[in-house]
Amino acid sequence: MQIDHNILIAYGGVSKRVSKGSFIFMEGDTPRFFFQLVEGEVKMFSTNIEGKEFIQGVFTGGNSFGEPPLLASKCYPSTAQASADSVIVKISKDKFINILQDYPSTALSLLQTFARRLYNKATSTKILIGRTPEEKILGFFNKVRSADCNEKILMPYTRQEIADYTNLRVETVIRALLKMHEEGKVFIKDHKVYC
Amino acid sequence: MQIDHNILIAYGGVSKRVSKGSFIFMEGDTPRFFFQLVEGEVKMFSTNIEGKEFIQGVFTGGNSFGEPPLLASKCYPSTAQASADSVIVKISKDKFINILQDYPSTALSLLQTFARRLYNKATSTKILIGRTPEEKILGFFNKVRSADCNEKILMPYTRQEIADYTNLRVETVIRALLKMHEEGKVFIKDHKVYC
DNA sequence: CGGTTACTTGACTAGCTTCAAGCCTTGTGG
DNA sequence: CCACAAGGCTTGAAGCTAGTCAAGTAACCG
Incomplete structure (x- = not known):
């Protein structure tokens, strides 16, 4: 207030x-x-x-x-x-x-x-100054999680919103998230992203 | 102060x-x-x-x-x-x-x-959210000129500094400036940029 | 169940980045 | 006054990759 x-x-x-x-x-x-x-x-x-x-x-x-x-x-x-x-x-x-x-x-x-x-x-x-989509998305997630807590939490954002915050395209966000999931950097279940 | x-x-x-x-x-x-x-x-x-x-x-x-x-x-x-x-x-x-x-x-x-x-x-x-280098550079120049004055002024920045402010590479800045000069959007004389 | 919104995938392309090499300008010291 | 060093600028070639367009599929909601 x-x-x-x-x-x-x-x-x-x-x-x-x-x-x-x-x-x-x-x-x-x-x-x-x-x-x-x-x-x-x-x-x-x-x-x-x-x-x-x-x-x-x-x-x-x-x-x-x-x-x-x-x-x-x-x-x-x-x-x-x-x-x-x-x-x-x-x-x-x-x-x-x-x-x-x-x-x-x-x-x-x-x-x-x-x-x-x-x-x-x-x-x-x-x-925004991150070089790769991955860097930008992780930067955004870290910000959302208040930067410290270590456990993976559900990201309450649509891919479009993540794209809007990181200045990427939806498709790029989707592809980057998929790659990050495969590399264990995020976890995706039922289209929901945990990080 | x-x-x-x-x-x-x-x-x-x-x-x-x-x-x-x-x-x-x-x-x-x-x-x-x-x-x-x-x-x-x-x-x-x-x-x-x-x-x-x-x-x-x-x-x-x-x-x-x-x-x-x-x-x-x-x-x-x-x-x-x-x-x-x-x-x-x-x-x-x-x-x-x-x-x-x-x-x-x-x-x-x-x-x-x-x-x-x-x-x-x-x-x-x-x-930073500009799509093309040109858009970012012009955005930066407009900011430097306080957005209003119309006459072209000397930009007191090295290409590297412009690159740092716009999050581009030096080479990209140089090539974009050259193109903008050819299109009359900026004026370059003796390596100095006027906008 | 139908409509809407969100998500996904593939193929293609433009153009930024990278790497490597060389040039120009400026300042400094002999 | 010249030579040289150093930093800034420029250019070219090649590769990568994010953006775009198009065509779907899956989830959600009334």
């Missing part, structure tokens, strides 16, 4: 119900509001020239999203889309800044969030 | 002179200090299995670096190396947190910095 819901409402925030598939903002838009999820899920992705999506992040629970371009006064580099029916609180930039100034603890907690996200971005980047 | 130098010293920060090539911290290390450059330049990069470097960022002037893993209590995902003789102030994590609490304006300014960096990471990621 980022900013206390009551504070948001007190400063003039309004809740809004959005259905799955709705766009909150589009790549290139100018940010004007601070957004915070009350419930549901929002997916942020960038699109390259050919229309291939790359998932920049997925937000759930009470998390806020899209604040960096808002604070940095830049256009949105990604599109935000509700990936499930959701409820979102939105509040204008000015009022958001007021909250940050009036409640220093809020600023510190946002700082924590940004620190975590910057760390995640740095590690995601490492996934 | 991130945190006022006097405040850092008042809270117990110490300056240190480091010569070009010295490592400030290595990938995998546990963060214990907040670092801020007084003068010089520091390069942060990640290394993949084969030892190929990817430049995560370059810091100059009075900027701080390496704070995200420090605040998020994670290991450093990258290595920091002085790319020029430099002077660096360092201060323990506890004292850094004290400063953030005692000076809310410092927290807000760090928030701004993080917001800008997150924005940059999102756009750098877009460079």
Whole structure:
């Protein structure tokens, strides 16, 4: 949970119900509001020239999203889309800044969030610079498993999603997973991947 | 400039002179200090299995670096190396947190910095997901030029550096630049690239 | 059970990487 | 002022492999 819901409402925030598939903002838009999820899920992705999506992040629970371009006064580099029916609180930039100034603890907690996200971005980047598909996929899996636990866990992602995160094609992911299964690097049963 | 130098010293920060090539911290290390450059330049990069470097960022002037893993209590995902003789102030994590609490304006300014960096990471990621070398190189150049100015400027990077930023090989960069020159997308004179 | 979504496989191709060799530019020391 | 060293740049040839297209098959859901 980022900013206390009551504070948001007190400063003039309004809740809004959005259905799955709705766009909150589009790549290139100018940010004007601070957004915070009350419930549901929002997916942020960038699109390259050919229309291939790359998932920049997925937000759930009470998390806020899209604040960096808002604070940095830049256009949105990604599109935000509700990936499930959701409820979102939105509040204008000015009022958001007021909250940050009036409640220093809020600023510190946002700082924590940004620190975590910057760390995640740095590690995601490492996934993308991998040379082979195998390297990228293992990098992604390690990230998902929080990097430490040793036992093999079920990867709750479709091949298409793995492809979106690693910037590979579905077919390449499938072939790489098969090879990794044969080499004992992952385990596949009933189309489910364990790593 | 991130945190006022006097405040850092008042809270117990110490300056240190480091010569070009010295490592400030290595990938995998546990963060214990907040670092801020007084003068010089520091390069942060990640290394993949084969030892190929990817430049995560370059810091100059009075900027701080390496704070995200420090605040998020994670290991450093990258290595920091002085790319020029430099002077660096360092201060323990506890004292850094004290400063953030005692000076809310410092927290807000760090928030701004993080917001800008997150924005940059999102756009750098877009460079990496480009399909062709040309797309990646142009993405990098657009980023360097701050995305707006229209006139062609000299790109102050070696082909190897462009390769490091775009995750391509030197030869690929050279061949792509040549093709882009022939197609009028960049201009090359005396081995210098204008875009 | 029918429709939709996810997954799989094969053949082909474009183009990036690799390796090897040589050239150009710059700076340094005699 | 020249010679040489070193680092950056360039080129060519060959191989590999991820991407693409097309055609299925398997799982899931109402």
